[in-house]
Amino acid sequence: MAETIYRDQKLWFGGYDLTGTMNALGLDCGAESKDNTVFGDDTKSNIGGLKTVAMQCEGLVDTTTYDKVLFDNIGVADVPVSFGSSGDEGDPAYTFKASLGEYSPGGAVGELLAFSVGGSSTGKLVQGSLMVNGTKTATADGTARQLGAVSATQKVYAALHVISASDADTLDVIVASDDNAGMTSATTRLTFDQQTAIGSDWQELAGAITDDYWRVSWTITDADPSFQFVVVVAIL
Amino acid sequence: MPQNAILPALSYFRVSTVRHSAMGADCGVVSARFQVDVWADSSSSARAVAAQVRSALQRWSTTSGTVVQDIFYLNETNLYDPQVKIHPTACDFEVHYEE
Numbered sequence: 001m002a003e004t005i006y007r008d009q010k011l012w013f014g015g016y017d018l019t020g021t022m023n024a025l026g027l028d029c030g031a032e033s034k035d036n037t038v039f040g041d042d043t044k045s046n047i048g049g050l051k052t053v054a055m056q057c058e059g060l061v062d063t064t065t066y067d068k069v070l071f072d073n074i075g076v077a078d079v080p081v082s083f084g085s086s087g088d089e090g091d092p093a094y095t096f097k098a099s100l101g102e103y104s105p106g107g108a109v110g111e112l113l114a115f116s117v118g119g120s121s122t123g124k125l126v127q128g129s130l131m132v133n134g135t136k137t138a139t140a141d142g143t144a145r146q147l148g149a150v151s152a153t154q155k156v157y158a159a160l161h162v163i164s165a166s167d168a169d170t171l172d173v174i175v176a177s178d179d180n181a182g183m184t185s186a187t188t189r190l191t192f193d194q195q196t197a198i199g200s201d202w203q204e205l206a207g208a209i210t211d212d213y214w215r216v217s218w219t220i221t222d223a224d225p226s227f228q229f230v231v232v233v234a235i236l
Numbered sequence: 237m238p239q240n241a242i243l244p245a246l247s248y249f250r251v252s253t254v255r256h257s258a259m260g261a262d263c264g265v266v267s268a269r270f271q272v273d274v275w276a277d278s279s280s281s282a283r284a285v286a287a288q289v290r291s292a293l294q295r296w297s298t299t300s301g302t303v304v305q306d307i308f309y310l311n312e313t314n315l316y317d318p319q320v321k322i323h324p325t326a327c328d329f330e331v332h333y334e335e
């Protein structure tokens with residue numbers, strides 16, 4: 001068993017990395033249990049109902065940047081939210097589209113001003129892989145990873161978080177698949193909206209896709225560009 | 237305190253320091269508890285000097301040099317040492333500063 005000290009959890013909310021301002025994080029996912037007990041049963045029986053997804057985060061108020069970001073996003077639908085364990089590319093990551101329902105800054109005199117923020121999903125929670133996490137200054141391909149094929153009843157999902165963007169430059173990110181690790185005959189499956197500033201985007205595509213290798217590629221243009229961004233890809 | 241110091245006099249020491257952590261990094265704000273001890277040969281003198289200490293430090297802040305966000309006066313304890321006939325007063329402060 002690989003125990004982990006909870007110290008470096010990553011949370012990307014839209015175009016912002018909240019890692020350095022939060023100190024507690026919870027992700028609640030479950031499914032309603034619906035009673036389907038009938039005559040003849042000797043024990044209560046239940047069937048799984050609709051799934052539920054919610055997040056709760058606590059931290060220290062950063063009045064310079066994140067206070068306004070969180071306040072402005074209350075009630076905004078479909079903001080991509082992603083969790084990563086260490087931030088290393090290839091690590092497992094969870095992602096979903098969320099809407100913040102609660103932002104509560106406060107505290108007593110003499111104490112650090114703290115906040116709690118809570119949100120719930122506006123779509124499915126998916127577990128996938130952290131494909132890219134870094135600052136890029138030139139067009140390149142990421143690492144191909146074997147995430148698996150997409151069946152006819154599944155979708156491939158991808159979340160893009162642009163944490164910083166240089167002025168007057170453009171970032172185009174795609175997700176491609178292939179049947180081999182070398183990506184010799186890659187097919188573009190998802191194309192994110194072009195990014196020119198801090199922001200985020202969410203794309204998804206229904207199966208079936210028999211390719212099992214997946215790769216993120218990015219095209220960066222204009223003079224002296226620099227983009228810090230994160231991409232999570234998942235199949236469910 | 238040195239031997240035979242002229243009273244009233246002050247000494248201080250840091251009692252504890254708390255650094256507040258966020259995921260992945262500390263936020264840079266430090267909460268340190270300091271104790272300032274007032275040494276006087278009468279209780280009235282000790283109280284008067286302690287009042288000066290409180291007036292000087294309570295809610296003091298600065299953005300020049302090391303940023304001190306605020307100082308809170310936590311506690312004041314009046315004591316008496318019958319062997320040397322000194323009236324110490326312990327004043328506790330919490331200092332929030334940035335590093």
